[in-house]
Amino acid sequence: MEKILLRNVDAPESHTLAAYRSRGGYRALEKVAREMSPARVIEEVKASGLRGRGGAGFPTGMKWGFVPKDSPKPKYVVCNADESEPGTFKDRLLIEKDPHAIIEGTIIAAYSIGSHTAFIYIRGELAYASQVLQKAIDESYQAGYLGKSILGTGYDLDVVLHRGAGAYICGEETGLLSSLEGGKGWPKVKPPFPATHGLFGCPTVVNNVETLAALPWIIDQGAAQYAALGTEKSKGTKLFSVSGHIRKPGVYEVEMGYPFKRFLEEDCGGVPNGRHLKGVIPGGASMPVLRADEIGEVRMDYESFQAAGTMLGSGGVIVMDETTCMVKAAWNIARFFAHESCGQCSPCREGCHWMEKIFWRVENGQGESADLDLILNISGNIMGNTICPFGDAAAMPAAAFIKKYRAEFEAHIAEKRCVISASG
Amino acid sequence: MLPVLYLAQAEFGYLGTDAIEYVAKIMGVSTARVYGVVTFYTMLNMKPIGRHHIQVCRTLPCALAGAEKITALIKAKLGIDAGETTSDGKFSLLEVECLASCGTGPMMQVNEDYHENLTEERVTEILQSLK
Numbered sequence: 001m002e003k004i005l006l007r008n009v010d011a012p013e014s015h016t017l018a019a020y021r022s023r024g025g026y027r028a029l030e031k032v033a034r035e036m037s038p039a040r041v042i043e044e045v046k047a048s049g050l051r052g053r054g055g056a057g058f059p060t061g062m063k064w065g066f067v068p069k070d071s072p073k074p075k076y077v078v079c080n081a082d083e084s085e086p087g088t089f090k091d092r093l094l095i096e097k098d099p100h101a102i103i104e105g106t107i108i109a110a111y112s113i114g115s116h117t118a119f120i121y122i123r124g125e126l127a128y129a130s131q132v133l134q135k136a137i138d139e140s141y142q143a144g145y146l147g148k149s150i151l152g153t154g155y156d157l158d159v160v161l162h163r164g165a166g167a168y169i170c171g172e173e174t175g176l177l178s179s180l181e182g183g184k185g186w187p188k189v190k191p192p193f194p195a196t197h198g199l200f201g202c203p204t205v206v207n208n209v210e211t212l213a214a215l216p217w218i219i220d221q222g223a224a225q226y227a228a229l230g231t232e233k234s235k236g237t238k239l240f241s242v243s244g245h246i247r248k249p250g251v252y253e254v255e256m257g258y259p260f261k262r263f264l265e266e267d268c269g270g271v272p273n274g275r276h277l278k279g280v281i282p283g284g285a286s287m288p289v290l291r292a293d294e295i296g297e298v299r300m301d302y303e304s305f306q307a308a309g310t311m312l313g314s315g316g317v318i319v320m321d322e323t324t325c326m327v328k329a330a331w332n333i334a335r336f337f338a339h340e341s342c343g344q345c346s347p348c349r350e351g352c353h354w355m356e357k358i359f360w361r362v363e364n365g366q367g368e369s370a371d372l373d374l375i376l377n378i379s380g381n382i383m384g385n386t387i388c389p390f391g392d393a394a395a396m397p398a399a400a401f402i403k404k405y406r407a408e409f410e411a412h413i414a415e416k417r418c419v420i421s422a423s424g
Numbered sequence: 425m426l427p428v429l430y431l432a433q434a435e436f437g438y439l440g441t442d443a444i445e446y447v448a449k450i451m452g453v454s455t456a457r458v459y460g461v462v463t464f465y466t467m468l469n470m471k472p473i474g475r476h477h478i479q480v481c482r483t484l485p486c487a488l489a490g491a492e493k494i495t496a497l498i499k500a501k502l503g504i505d506a507g508e509t510t511s512d513g514k515f516s517l518l519e520v521e522c523l524a525s526c527g528t529g530p531m532m533q534v535n536e537d538y539h540e541n542l543t544e545e546r547v548t549e550i551l552q553s554l555k
Contacts, residue, residue: 086483086522124426124467125523127536165426166466168521182425183457184464243485243526250527285484285522316526318485332484336521342464 004217004226004237005210006253009097015132017139020100026145028219029104032111033151036219041112045215047223049235054080054171054208055284055313056389057234057302064205066195067113073202075115078180079106081122081133081209082164082171086285086336087316090239091209093251095122095129098213099136103159105212107145108219110157113205117158121176124164134161168340172388173206175342186344187388210239230256234301238315244280245321247272256301263300264319275321279404283313285333286393288400289326310400325420327412330401331359337394345386351378352394359398367413372402425451425461429468438469466520474509474516476554479533482519485526494530494542495519501551515554 013019020026032041046061067075079102083091094102102120110118120137122130137159140146148156167185169175174188177199198204214236218226226236234256240263243249247269254263264270264280271277277292282300288310290298298308305312320329338356343349355378358371379395386392402409411419428447429439436443439462448455462468480486480495495517499505502515509516525531528540532547539550 083524084522087485087526089524089526092524123524124465125533128538163426163430164465165429165468167464179426182461184460241526243529244488318488318526320488324488329484329488332482332487336483339521 001229001237001253001255003253005094005101005213005239006251007217008101009093014097015099015136017100017136017143020098024220025100025216026104026143028216029107029145030151031219032108033153033155038112038114041108041219044219044223045112048218048226049223049230049233050211050214050218050226051234051302052208053210053214053238053315054173055085055286055311057312060207060211063195063207064109064113066193067203067205068196069114071196071203074117075113076199076202076204077106077110077113077115077118078173078176078199078204078206079118079120079209079212080171080173080176080206081120081126081129082176083123083126083209083314084168084171085314085316086333087241087243087281087318088284088314089241089243090251090315092126092129094209094213094239095126096132099133100140101213101216102133102209103136103140103145105207105215106159107150107157108215109205109207109212111155113203115205116156117160119180119199120159120161121170121180122161122163124166130161130163137161167342168336169342169388169390172390175388176206177204184342186342187390189387231299231301231303233303234312238300238312240300240315240317242268242317242319244317244319245271245275245277245324246319254300257304258300260295260298260300260304264295264317268319271319271321273321275323277319278322278324279320279326281310281316281318281320281397283311284316285318285336286397287311287313288396289320289329289404291404323420325363325418326401326405326408327359327363327418328420330398331356331363333397333401334359334394337390341390341394345391347382347385348391348394351382351391354378355394355398362409362412363418365412365416365418367409367416369410369413371413372406372409375399375402425458426465429458429462433468438472440470472509472513475514477516477518477533477535479518479520479523480506481521481523481525481529481531481533483522483526485522486529486531489529491530493544494532494547497544497547498532498551501548 051057170185175185179185194204334356338352379399382391382395448458506519531540
């Protein structure tokens with residue numbers, strides 16, 4: 001398969017403007033500037049079938065189309081580079097190795113909605129990636145791809161890099177906007193959606209790093225080429241970050257619809273040390289786990305993962321072998337969400353901590369027989385009852401671990417100890 | 425707000441009450457507003473931290489790769505628990521959530537530098553190299 005997103009990452013000095021240009025970089029922007037109207041760019045992206053790669057999978061061109069053309073307010077594009085979903089490290093790779101693809105994609109997005117200021121909101125912890133990206137932005141300004149009258153078109157665009165300061169919730173688009181506005185990263189009620197009421201109350205498009213990085217190839221090669229890849233509803237390619245008990249962890253670019261079992265066993269080398277697969281989380285820690293016996297026919301696209309009872313999410317694949325204690329794994333994830341809940345909505349603020357405490361006591365031999373149903377009850381009361389999808393993200397994995405490994409949880413409670421590892 | 429708080433933290437070392445009041449004044453907002461922001465983000469410190477701020481990832485992918493052993497080793501070597509600073513002010517240790525380094529775990533961040541694919545030997549070397 002021809003690589004689209006990872007086409008440059010292995011090239012020497014791939015993060016520099018010279019290397020990017022020598023490999024066809026900024027050709028798409030020149031095409032846009034020379035011969036494409038903003039409306040034409042949006043049509044092209046719609047035709048490509050590209051869907052948001054941050055987790056929700058919303059069609060990108062349609063999202064841009066919601067931005068009002070006649071608004072007197074300034075419009076903004078925000079690149080979501082706040083990659084924080086456990087198990088996900090694909091955006092970090094793109095930022096460090098191919099920053100110009102992200103910048104070029106950001107310019108194309110901004111041009112198409114008529115925005116003159118774009119922000120890239122990057123995780124605060126990613127200090128090195130921030131330096132690489134800032135250097136690339138500076139190079140773009142010097143080359144005339146950013147600033148006044150880009151490529152002589154009369155179109156102006158400034159790109160501002162903004163560092164977060166350690167808060168998972170700022171990866172949620174409205175939480176990100178609150179943070180960018182100078183506040184706590186508290187998500188906002190939708191509707192109104194950012195397309196009409198976003199940053200500082202102005203029309204805003206928020207796109208993930210991977211989404212924007214796909215744009216130069218789509219414009220350069222044409223939407224039809226992109227749409228020829230993948231399945232009927234999941235077009236193109238997707239990055240998957242693979243971690244845990246796997247022989248070859250790393251970032252993989254996969255054509256949508258690729259067989260999941262084959263991916264794990266052949267592409268990633270399977271589970272090491274002669275052990276067997278116990279479970280795998282396919283889309284980052286907020287997605288329901290799949291048991292080893294459930295992955296047989298699953299394909300790697302939005303619809304197939306959904307049909308299997310989970311979601312593609314961010315494509316963060318976390319592999320767990322037979323030595324993994326699923327109670328401890330569930331507790332680890334519950335602890336993450338308890339730590340990261342922003343505290344705005346009661347069901348999530350309280351429920352995440354309750355679930356964490358109950359998982360902890362089951363793991364540590366203090367569980368009671370009613371505990372599992374209690375967690376399912378709490379999880380069910382969080383689902384759908386919060387402002388942002390964080391609540392669902394905390395509730396779904398908790399319920400899935402119990403439903404899929406119930407016998408293991410019950411054994412912990414019956415024997416009053418961790419039945420998997422002696423250390424507990 | 426965050427860029428100003430980063431500057432203040434770099435200048436004062438941490439964001440105590442004085443720094444928060446100062447930022448509120450120059451930003452023209454209430455102290456409570458700044459306090460709310462500072463307490464919301466993990467990278468903004470209200471207390472002084474050690475010269476070498478060690479943050480070990482504890483989230484599932486790193487945990488599967490053996491992060492607990494790494495944390496236990498650092499605790500033993502430095503004689504402090506997570507969330508504490510050594511009495512000489514040299515090291516602070518914190519267990520943190522996912523740092524987007526899941527394929528190269530276990531990992532830790534020392535100040536702004538990532539150290540990945542950690543082994544107990546490697547951690548010992550890194551700790552010795554920190555002055």
